[in-house]
Amino acid sequence: MLPGLVVPPAGLPQVQKGDLCAIALVGNRAPVAIGVAAMSTTEMLTSGLKGRGFSVLHTYQDHLWRSGDKSSPPSIAPLALDPPDLSEEKGSVQADTALQGDMRRLTLEGEEEEEGEVQQRCGEKSLLEATEDPSVGGLNPDLTDGKTLQEQMDELLQRCFLRALKHRVKKADLPLLTSTLLGSHMFSCCPEGRQLDIKKSSYKKLSKFLQHMQQEQIIQVQELSKGVESIVAVDWKHPRITSFVIPEPSPTSQTIQEGSREQPYHPPDIKSLYCVPASMTLLFQESGHKKGSILEGSEVRTIVINYAKKNDLVDADNKNLVKLDPILCDCILEKGEQHTVMKLPWDSLLNRCLEKLQPAYQVTFPGQEPIVKKGKICPIDITLAQRASNKKVTVVRNLEAYGLDPCSVATILQQRCQASTTVTPAPGTKDILQVQIQGNQIHHLGRLLLEEYRLPRKHIQGLEKAPKPGKKK
Numbered sequence: 001m002l003p004g005l006v007v008p009p010a011g012l013p014q015v016q017k018g019d020l021c022a023i024a025l026v027g028n029r030a031p032v033a034i035g036v037a038a039m040s041t042t043e044m045l046t047s048g049l050k051g052r053g054f055s056v057l058h059t060y061q062d063h064l065w066r067s068g069d070k071s072s073p074p075s076i077a078p079l080a081l082d083p084p085d086l087s088e089e090k091g092s093v094q095a096d097t098a099l100q101g102d103m104r105r106l107t108l109e110g111e112e113e114e115e116g117e118v119q120q121r122c123g124e125k126s127l128l129e130a131t132e133d134p135s136v137g138g139l140n141p142d143l144t145d146g147k148t149l150q151e152q153m154d155e156l157l158q159r160c161f162l163r164a165l166k167h168r169v170k171k172a173d174l175p176l177l178t179s180t181l182l183g184s185h186m187f188s189c190c191p192e193g194r195q196l197d198i199k200k201s202s203y204k205k206l207s208k209f210l211q212h213m214q215q216e217q218i219i220q221v222q223e224l225s226k227g228v229e230s231i232v233a234v235d236w237k238h239p240r241i242t243s244f245v246i247p248e249p250s251p252t253s254q255t256i257q258e259g260s261r262e263q264p265y266h267p268p269d270i271k272s273l274y275c276v277p278a279s280m281t282l283l284f285q286e287s288g289h290k291k292g293s294i295l296e297g298s299e300v301r302t303i304v305i306n307y308a309k310k311n312d313l314v315d316a317d318n319k320n321l322v323k324l325d326p327i328l329c330d331c332i333l334e335k336g337e338q339h340t341v342m343k344l345p346w347d348s349l350l351n352r353c354l355e356k357l358q359p360a361y362q363v364t365f366p367g368q369e370p371i372v373k374k375g376k377i378c379p380i381d382i383t384l385a386q387r388a389s390n391k392k393v394t395v396v397r398n399l400e401a402y403g404l405d406p407c408s409v410a411t412i413l414q415q416r417c418q419a420s421t422t423v424t425p426a427p428g429t430k431d432i433l434q435v436q437i438q439g440n441q442i443h444h445l446g447r448l449l450l451e452e453y454r455l456p457r458k459h460i461q462g463l464e465k466a467p468k469p470g471k472k473k
Contacts, residue, residue, distance in 0.1 A: 002044060002053040012041050021054060030073040033059040072204065153201040157209060160196055162244040163189040165218070165234055175230040178221065182206055183416040183444050188452070192264075197415070206418075216240070267455050268403055269364040274300055274357035275374055280331045283307060283353075294360050294372055304353050305346075315343060322349050332356055365403050377401060380449065382442055382462030394441040397426050397434045402455060406433040412448065417441045442466035 005012075006026060015021060015037045022031035035054035044053055058064055060073055147155075164185035169176060182198075190196045203209040207229065213219050218240060220233035235241070276284050276293045284293065287303045295303075308314055308322050315321040321343045322328075329338050332352040344352070361377045364370040381397045399406050410421040419438040426434040437445075443466045449455045450463075457463070 002047065002049040002051055005044075005049055005053060007049075012044065014041050016040050017043070023054065028073070029076040032073060149200065150202050153197065154203070156190070156194060156196060157186075157198060157201050157203070160186040160189040161209070161213065162241060163246060165236070166241050166244050169234065171234075171236075174234065175222075175224060175232045178206060178210055178229045178231060179418070181231060182418070184447055187416050195415070265404065265453055266366045267453055268366075270377060270456075270459065271362045271364075272297065273360040273362055273372065274354060275360045277356070277358050280353075280356060282327045283331045286310075295357075297354065300354060300357065301350050304350055308349075320345055322346060363401075377459070379459050379461045380455070382445060382460065382465065384440060384442070384465050385436075391438065392440050394437045394439065394445065395434055396437075396445060397432065399435070400432060402459070404453070406435050409448070410435045410437075413437050413441060413444060416448075417444050440465070440467045 017037055017040050019037045021035055021037055023033040023035060024031050033054075033056050035056040035058075038052050038055050039047070164181065168185045168189065169181070187196055198204065198206055198209065201209070203212065210219065210221050210229070210231070214221050216238075218235055218238050219231050221229050222232045224230045224232070274295050274297065276289055276291055276295065278291050281289075281291050284290070284295075284303060286307060289295065289303070311325060313323045313325060313328070315323055322345075323343055324333070324341065328349075329341075332344075332349070333341055358374065359376045360372065360374045362370050362372045363377065378398045378401055380399060380402060383395050385393050385395055387393055396409070399409055406423050410423050413419075413435070414421040414437075417437055417439065419441065421438075422436045423433050424436065426432040442463060446460075446463045446466060449460055450457060
């Protein structure tokens with residue numbers, strides 16, 4: 001896709017539709033993708049660099065790459081004709097005949113996407129900003145001590161790993177999927193205000209990091225099923241685990257983090273309410289209420305009890321029964337019962353009354369005024385969908401009703417599930433967004449909503465569709 005294509009001062013190289021092109025990232029001439037131009041240079045500029053610019057044939061980390069030695073692209077310094085100052089220009093697009101023969105080379109900003117995928121980035125910084133801002137990736141500029149960003153991420157990765165083994169993973173959890181270790185344990189062990197990103201470490205991949213930890217004899221990793229690795233043993237007496245202590249943040253870094261990070265999420269207080277319909281106004285008008293009045297359950301009970309006592313409807317022989325006068329008959333009895341049911345127990349009377357009232361609810365977010373709405377609050381809806389490529393995707397809707405930002409949730413899930421996410425308008429709605437994650441990620445989503453956000457289970461539907469242990473997603 002053309003958005004993200006970096007134009008150098010000399011302009012784009014001249015390519016024609018159908019030309020074979022090599023695509024590279026800013027600062028490295030090694031291609032990360034090979035594709036065919038879907039339009040000419042003139043058409044690209046006319047479109048305002050929007051739309052599909054290239055049909056990708058081969059990318060780094062695709063199936064063809066996996067069939068080889070799975071090596072990473074080499075680091076090849078830009079040629080002298082590349083712009084030397086990235087603070088003035090984000091990157092370059094240039095012909096590189098020395099590297100690719102007749103193929104045109106184009107430089108893209110940011111990390112590569114898998115073919116056919118478009119990820120909606122929510123609040124991400126550009127590659128240029130990442131090189132200028134040491135806090136990108138959750139690395140604290142106050143803790144650098146002259147260390148590179150990669151060295152800082154290595155330390156953060158090992159800290160989260162050791163903390164997860166010491167404080168979260170139990171012997172009963174073994175064998176433990178390596179993906180579960182990362183998504184359910186290591187990410188939650190990351191200090192507040194920082195962000196764990198394996199791709200920014202020297203290991204690049206979780207498997208390489210765990211292989212290193214296995215060489216230190218901290219863990220033992222086995223491939224229990226084809227292509228799926230699990231941790232089968234942990235040496236909890238290893239000196240690195242026993243000596244690990246959660247470091248205290250410095251006062252300076254605490255002050256910076258408290259002033260800059262987003263406030264932690266607190267779930268709203270959700271209370272069920274009742275609305276008086278036209279058919280029940282006679283029962284509630286004596287207490288000063290009318291059609292459309294909003295009441296709490298306790299208020300409804302008090303009003304009904306007072307009405308029965310005031311109108312001498314409590315049975316003299318059995319105080320647990322209430323005689324039904326014409327108003328109560330019209331309000332709570334079905335048509336076929338009005339000539340057969342003369343008395344009701346207190347609990348049956350009160351329950352029938354609540355059932356006849358219209359539903360409403362009140363949502364109160366911390367530090368905000370309560371919001372009252374008629375009807376029932378829509379639960380967070382989690383579904384599994386099958387795409388044309390026969391791949392499953394997890395879709396979650398109605399996050400906004402609970403004060404959750406879909407873009408923030410998508411970013412968290414993208415990191416924890418190591419899967420692409422998109423945020424799009426929910427079909428048939430105007431102002432509701434839905435988050436889509438590749439694969440069956442309901443397990444990760446459930447942990448996030450229930451354990452971290454502490455939302456009541458009754459307000460989430462679809463958790464039962466999580467993959468069963470040992471079943472391939």
